Amino acid sequence: MAMKKHNFSAGPSILPQEVMQQASQGLLDFNNSGLSIMEISHRSKDFIEVMDQACALALDLLGLDSGEYSALFLQGGASTQFVMAPYNFLNNKAAYLNTGTWSSKAIKEAKLFGEVNEVASSKDQNFSYIPKGYHIPEDSDYFHCTSNNTIFGTQIQQLPETSVPVFCDMSSDIFSRVLDYSKFDLIYAGAQKNMGPAGTTLVVIKNDLLGDAPRAIPSMLDYRVHQEKGSMFNTPPVVAVYVSLLTLKWLSDKGGVSAIELINREKADQLYSEIDRNALFKGFANLEDRSLMNATFNLTDDSQKATFDALCKEAGISGINGHRSVGGYRASIYNAMPLESVQVLIEVMKEFERRA
Numbered sequence: 526m527a528m529k530k531h532n533f534s535a536g537p538s539i540l541p542q543e544v545m546q547q548a549s550q551g552l553l554d555f556n557n558s559g560l561s562i563m564e565i566s567h568r569s570k571d572f573i574e575v576m577d578q579a580c581a582l583a584l585d586l587l588g589l590d591s592g593e594y595s596a597l598f599l600q601g602g603a604s605t606q607f608v609m610a611p612y613n614f615l616n617n618k619a620a621y622l623n624t625g626t627w628s629s630k631a632i633k634e635a636k637l638f639g640e641v642n643e644v645a646s647s648k649d650q651n652f653s654y655i656p657k658g659y660h661i662p663e664d665s666d667y668f669h670c671t672s673n674n675t676i677f678g679t680q681i682q683q684l685p686e687t688s689v690p691v692f693c694d695m696s697s698d699i700f701s702r703v704l705d706y707s708k709f710d711l712i713y714a715g716a717q718k719n720m721g722p723a724g725t726t727l728v729v730i731k732n733d734l735l736g737d738a739p740r741a742i743p744s745m746l747d748y749r750v751h752q753e754k755g756s757m758f759n760t761p762p763v764v765a766v767y768v769s770l771l772t773l774k775w776l777s778d779k780g781g782v783s784a785i786e787l788i789n790r791e792k793a794d795q796l797y798s799e800i801d802r803n804a805l806f807k808g809f810a811n812l813e814d815r816s817l818m819n820a821t822f823n824l825t826d827d828s829q830k831a832t833f834d835a836l837c838k839e840a841g842i843s844g845i846n847g848h849r850s851v852g853g854y855r856a857s858i859y860n861a862m863p864l865e866s867v868q869v870l871i872e873v874m875k876e877f878e879r880r881a
């Protein structure tokens with residue numbers, strides 16, 4: 526096998542090495558059944574157990590009560606949630622915070638269903654900061670925000686106080702830090718950033734919300750249908766749910782969200798300290814809004830790009846090119862990223878300075 530790289534990819538992204546080993550075993554022989562997880566019925570006892578455990582563990586890790594909230598594993602990516610949320614809940618108007626590409630896409634879809642009030646936007650500075658002090662009208666059907674902006678490397682540190690239901694796209698920071706998750710009414714996250722492989726989306730929804738819908742909704746896009754059927758209305762993405770469960774168990778064994786947050790903070794602190802110390806680099810995001818998950822930075826002298834890229838390659842660093850809308854570099858340091866890999870990157874940044 527080739528030497529394992531230090532994988533800083535933004536998504537699909539790194540998974541714990543143990544999880545990949547367990548997953549590969551399950552692909553060959555699931556639970557000593559003589560069958561692969563890929564070839565068993567989703568209605569089998571074995572798979573129903575996987576789904577039930579994944580749902581229960583997701584709520585447990587977020588500190589949410591299973592009587593009050595439901596966890597669903599759906600398909601169509603977070604992008605389908607941009608549609609489902611307003612389809613199910615936008616009666617008249619909704620408030621949206623625009624903090625980047627993904628928020629903008631959510632806004633675009635919501636406009637198909639009703640009035641969208643963009644309460645604030647950081648577009649004026651290429652989404653390098655999180656707007657604060659905006660007003661959320663009380664008569665909004667809900668407020669929607671993106672907790673972590675994967676592309677720009679900003680993260681909401683303080684949620685606004687509001688009496689309207691709060692919806693949040695947590696695709697790139699779910700399970701990464703302690704928050705009062707009971708402040709949210711709807712949370713969704715594509716698995717492929719911080720929870721598992723691509724192919725499923727976790728939706729956590731407050732059961733109270735699941736009353737009358739403002740319009741007729743096709744079954745596949747109706748949260749009530751998926752909730753009533755325990756995410757088994759149609760064939761779920763069995764492999765993606767299985768590997769997500771393995772990742773959630775891994776996280777739980779590590780001590781859960783509070784334990785991983787400490788490690789995430791340590792990784793981010795060390796990396797940002799080097800970005801700030803080393804004169805050859807410049808951080809992209811506003812300091813107080815920096816993301817614990819995606820560190821965005823540029824070279825102060827772009828003509829040195831080939832040199833830095835070569836050093837990274839030599840060290841086995843993969844996936845740190847920035848998104849085209851920011852340029853430069855983006856080191857995604859999700860839960861599964863070991864501190865040691867972050868330190869390899871920091872060493873490379875120091876070596877780059879020595880050679881300059």
Ligand SMILES: *Cc1c(COP(=O)(O)O)cnc(C)c1O
Pocket residue numbers: 536601602603604605627671673674675694695696697715716718
């Ligand atoms: C990646 C990402 C998405 C898009 O997810 P898909 O599963 O590809 O639809 C949406 N929101 C955020 C914050 C993301 O990082």
